[in-house]
Amino acid sequence: MRILVLHSRYLSGPASGENRVVEDEVRLLRDGGHDVELWQPEADPHGIAGLVRSGVDTVWSTRAVREVEGLLRRHRPDVVHIHNLFPNLSPAVLRAAGDVASTAVVMTLHNYRSMCLPATLLRDGEICEACVGKVPWRGVAYRCYRDSLPGSAALAASLVVHRRLHSFDRVRVFLAISRFVRDQHVTAGLPADRMAIKPNFAWPSRRRAGAGAYFLYAGRLAEEKGLEPLVTAWRGMAAPLVIVGDGPDRDRLEHIAHGGVEFRGSVPGDEVPALIAEARAVLVPSVWHEPAGKVVLEAYAAGVPVIASAVGALPEFVDDGVTGYLVPPADPDAWRAAARRLLDDRRNEEMGASAWARWEERHSPSVAFDELVRVYERALRGRPPTG
Numbered sequence: 359m360r361i362l363v364l365h366s367r368y369l370s371g372p373a374s375g376e377n378r379v380v381e382d383e384v385r386l387l388r389d390g391g392h393d394v395e396l397w398q399p400e401a402d403p404h405g406i407a408g409l410v411r412s413g414v415d416t417v418w419s420t421r422a423v424r425e426v427e428g429l430l431r432r433h434r435p436d437v438v439h440i441h442n443l444f445p446n447l448s449p450a451v452l453r454a455a456g457d458v459a460s461t462a463v464v465m466t467l468h469n470y471r472s473m474c475l476p477a478t479l480l481r482d483g484e485i486c487e488a489c490v491g492k493v494p495w496r497g498v499a500y501r502c503y504r505d506s507l508p509g510s511a512a513l514a515a516s517l518v519v520h521r522r523l524h525s526f527d528r529v530r531v532f533l534a535i536s537r538f539v540r541d542q543h544v545t546a547g548l549p550a551d552r553m554a555i556k557p558n559f560a561w562p563s564r565r566r567a568g569a570g571a572y573f574l575y576a577g578r579l580a581e582e583k584g585l586e587p588l589v590t591a592w593r594g595m596a597a598p599l600v601i602v603g604d605g606p607d608r609d610r611l612e613h614i615a616h617g618g619v620e621f622r623g624s625v626p627g628d629e630v631p632a633l634i635a636e637a638r639a640v641l642v643p644s645v646w647h648e649p650a651g652k653v654v655l656e657a658y659a660a661g662v663p664v665i666a667s668a669v670g671a672l673p674e675f676v677d678d679g680v681t682g683y684l685v686p687p688a689d690p691d692a693w694r695a696a697a698r699r700l701l702d703d704r705r706n707e708e709m710g711a712s713a714w715a716r717w718e719e720r721h722s723p724s725v726a727f728d729e730l731v732r733v734y735e736r737a738l739r740g741r742p743p744t745g
Contacts, residue, residue, distance in 0.1 A: 359734060361387060362435035362455075364426065365398040366446035372627040373578065373603070375652045376468045379558055380441050383730065386559075390727050395433045397425065399446040412445045413512040417519060419448040426454045430461070437734045440465045440529075444513060449520035456528025462737035466533040466556075469649050472526075473546040475503040475513050480582050480646040491546045493518055530737040535650045536671030542647070554733050557675075559726035560655035560717060563631045566662050566710055569703040570638035572598045573665075576630055576653055577642075579605030584645035584667060584687055589615045591690035596701055597638055602630065635660045639700050642666040642676075645687045651675060658717035663709035665696045681713040 363384055368374040380398065387394045399422070401412055415422065426447075430438075438455040440447070440463065455463045471477040473490045475497035480486060488496045494514045497503065503510040520526065532548060533556045534540035544550045573595075577583055585607065592599045593616040601611070604624045612621055625633070634640060640657035642648065647670035654664050654675045664682035666672040678684040683699065685692040700706045719725075 359437065359731070360393045360433060360435045361395070361734070362429055362433055362438045363394060363396045363398075363441070364438065364447060364451060364455075365396070365441040366444055367398040367400040368442070369400060370578075373624065376442055378627070379466075379468070379652065382559070382561070383439075383726075386723055386727050387730070390731070392731075393433075395429060395435070397429060399425075401445050413508055415448055416445040416509075416512040417448060417516045418450045419446060420450075422447045423450050423454045426451045430455065430458055435461055436738060437461065438463050439734075441468065442471075444471065444516070448516060449525040452520075452525045452528040453523075462530050462734065462740075463528050464531045464533060464733065464737050465529045466535065467539050467543055468535060470539075470542060470647070472517065472543070472548075475510050478582050478646045479542075483581055483645065485647065490542070530740065531733055533733060536674050538647065538671035538674060539649045554736075556726070556729045556733060557721060558650055558652050558655060559721045559723055560652070560659040561723060563656065563659040564635045565714065566635045566637075566660050569706040569710075570662065571636050572600045573639050573641055573697055573700075574600050574602065574633060574637035575641045575643070576602040576633065579603055579607045579611060581607060582644060582646035583607075584643040585611055586614065587688045587690045588641060588643045588693055589619055591693045592616060592619050594618075595694070595697060597697075599641075600633070600637075602633060631656065631660065634662055637662050638706055639663050639665050639682065639697070641693075641697075642672060643687065643693065644669055644672070646670065648672050655717060655721045658713040658721060661710040661714035663700060663706065663713050665693070665700070677712070677716070681709060681716050 365380045368377055372378060384394050384396050438461055443449055455461060469477040470479050475494055494517060498510045498514045501507050501510050503513050532553050534553060535558055537555055540553050540555055589611050595618055599619045601621050602625055634657055640653055640662055642651050642654060644667050650671050657664050664676050666676045666684055667687035668684040669687050673684055676682045676684055683696040685696050
């Protein structure tokens with residue numbers, strides 16, 4: 359099968375979960391014998407000219423359309439698989455790809471960008487669904503996209519223009535990374551009969567020996583990740599909390615942290631699996647509607663249990679009391695109690711074994727490959743799967 363993959367790459371590089379998902383799926387398909395072409399332009403935000411160009415491209419990127427038309431002629435794909443559209447691609451590429459009758463267009467829904475300008479359904483630390491199913495003028499008024507009025511206006515204009523032009527009708531199958539993401543998009547107006555659910559996967563990893571030495575958070579240090587209650591909860595814990603990653607909240611978190619919390623900053627992506635394989639548990643304290651949480655699956659691949667907030671899609675992936683624990687978000691006492699349960703080595707190792715079994719059964723590369731190819735085949739037949 360010939361597949362063209364399109365992705366507007368995030369500037370955060372390998373720290374971006376979406377960037378890693380795209381590259382993982384391309385590798386998976388190539389290893390499986392498919393002919394895959396990847397185009398993933400990265401924005402140039404520098405200078406006034408760069409910002410203006412980015413704003414224009416967000417609404418309708420003629421440059422991206424020309425490039426995609428050339429790729430379609432040269433590669434002649436059976437499937438065009440689209441990931442992130444903004445700012446480099448714009449929904450205009452859906453029209454270019456969808457105009458080729460022999461090509462099936464598939465689009466992964468990684469987050470909530472099509473209904474929420476910052477893609478998080480979060481504003482001022484609280485869940486916000488003010489723009490779901492509506493014209494996103496409130497997102498412009500609140501400067502929800504990077505606290506920028508021009509940026510918010512450009513993104514809102516793109517969504518409004520392409521909804522009215524029915525550009526998203528060119529997509530035969532929308533791939534949601536969780537049932538929660540699927541349901542949110544159906545509520546916002548996408549047709550349920552063109553939706554499918556295909557969770558992310560994780561590569562095989564070195565499996566943990568024993569119960570681990572520390573608790574681990576690996577990700578961006580930002581408001582929606584809910585780290586403040588976790589950091590304040592860690593006073594007097596018998597095992598340290600290791601925080602890997604960087605972001606706008608790092609200085610504030612370091613200021614309020616007590617002893618036993620270690621900030622390691624950003625580390626190369628290839629070092630993260632080894633850190634996970636030494637952990638007692640991986641922690642996911644999100645306060646937003648977490649779409650899936652790839653780090654959960656990476657923990658399972660190493661046989662490490664997870665403690666996660668009971669928000670968004672996380673309850674779909676963490677089986678409370680079996681592969682880890684679910685706790686109320688932003689509740690320091692609940693985080694302390696869950697972590698203390700996993701200080702019991704026997705319980706911890708039993709949950710780690712269950713976590714690994716869950717990865718093997720549902721989130722291994724072989725499972726993901728079969729699911730992805732099955733969706734492509736259904737899209738090519740013109741009968742989008744339901745889920």
